[in-house]
Amino acid sequence: MTPTGNTILITGGGSGIGAALAQRLHDAGNSVIVAGRRQEALDETIAGRERMSAVTLDIDDPAAITAFAARVLADHPALNVVINNAGIMKLEDITAKRDLADVEATIVTNLLGPIRLIDAFVDHLKMQDGATIVNLTSGLAFVPLTAAPTYSATKAAIHSYTVSLRRALEGQVAVIEIAPPGVQTALTPGQETRPGYMPLDAFADEVMALWAELPPSNEILVERVRPLRNAEADHRFPETLGQLNESAERARAAGNA
Numbered sequence: 071m072t073p074t075g076n077t078i079l080i081t082g083g084g085s086g087i088g089a090a091l092a093q094r095l096h097d098a099g100n101s102v103i104v105a106g107r108r109q110e111a112l113d114e115t116i117a118g119r120e121r122m123s124a125v126t127l128d129i130d131d132p133a134a135i136t137a138f139a140a141r142v143l144a145d146h147p148a149l150n151v152v153i154n155n156a157g158i159m160k161l162e163d164i165t166a167k168r169d170l171a172d173v174e175a176t177i178v179t180n181l182l183g184p185i186r187l188i189d190a191f192v193d194h195l196k197m198q199d200g201a202t203i204v205n206l207t208s209g210l211a212f213v214p215l216t217a218a219p220t221y222s223a224t225k226a227a228i229h230s231y232t233v234s235l236r237r238a239l240e241g242q243v244a245v246i247e248i249a250p251p252g253v254q255t256a257l258t259p260g261q262e263t264r265p266g267y268m269p270l271d272a273f274a275d276e277v278m279a280l281w282a283e284l285p286p287s288n289e290i291l292v293e294r295v296r297p298l299r300n301a302e303a304d305h306r307f308p309e310t311l312g313q314l315n316e317s318a319e320r321a322r323a324a325g326n327a
């Protein structure tokens with residue numbers, strides 16, 4: 071993928087990381103389509119920007135993905151980059167029997183959603199110059215947050231899927247993983263201002279700088295996420311697991327006080 075002149079689809083483009091990356095990619099000279107469930111949020115992201123468009127999508131609905139892909143490809147036949155960014159995060163107590171609705175929703179949105187979206191676009195992407203698939207995982211793919219076990223598991227699964235996809239599509243479609251650290255967005259209640267989480271603009275700026283590096287990297291890892299990404303390889307997994315979960319508990323407690 072060249073830095074400019076691409077036609078890029080990004081899911082979850084109405085808020086947080088998706089909106090911040092969509093606007094920076096647009097600033098860099100790309101056409102960008104943002105997708106998500108809330109039309110007003112998407113409209114806010116694209117306001118006043120030519121070469122940006124918004125299409126509603128509920129990624130939980132397989133039929134909606136099929137119709138969405140047909141519409142996007144009819145309107146944007148030059149589409150060559152798909153960024154799977156939409157996601158949800160729910161805190162769970164897994165120490166007692168409970169309602170598993172949040173568990174099922176998390177797997178549908180975070181795991182089945184990207185797999186279905188990739189399936190809908192892969193045949194088209196293989197025919198495009200500079201074709202690229204980008205999957206958003208998380209530092210929690212590598213060291214889980216025990217208060218969000220299903221979320222962490224879906225991100226570990228998407229990391230693994232991304233590795234397979236990269237190898238399978240080698241020479242046809244580049245496959246990139248972005249694994250963010252904790253970033254100040256509305257992903258969970260109170261997170262937009264939670265101390266210790268990375269400010270959104272700083273995160274998005276660092277991602278864009280890393281993305282521009284040559285040769286291109288398979289994984290875009292801001293400095294702050296590297297201790298999680300490398301914990302196992304550096305033989306620091308047990309202590310990193312403890313530190314991550316203790317500091318997250320403290321941050322949530324401070325937010326609730």
Ligand SMILES: NC(=O)c1ccc[n+]([C@@H]2O[C@H](COP(=O)([O-])OP(=O)(O)OC[C@H]3O[C@@H](n4cnc5c(N)ncnc54)[C@H](OP(=O)(O)O)[C@@H]3O)[C@@H](O)[C@H]2O)c1
Nearest residue numbers: 082085086087106107108128129156157208252253255257
């Ligand atoms: N913030 C962090 O600390 C952090 C850390 C690691 C990874 N991430 C990942 O980064 C990605 C973006 O999250 P964020 O932090 O920017 O949070 P966010 O602001 O809540 O963004 C999530 C986006 O996903 C969209 N979405 C959720 N369910 C959807 C569905 N069923 N269909 C279509 N779109 C859906 C939402 O839009 P609608 O509600 O309009 O549908 C929203 O714009 C997620 O994959 C998240 O797991 C975030």
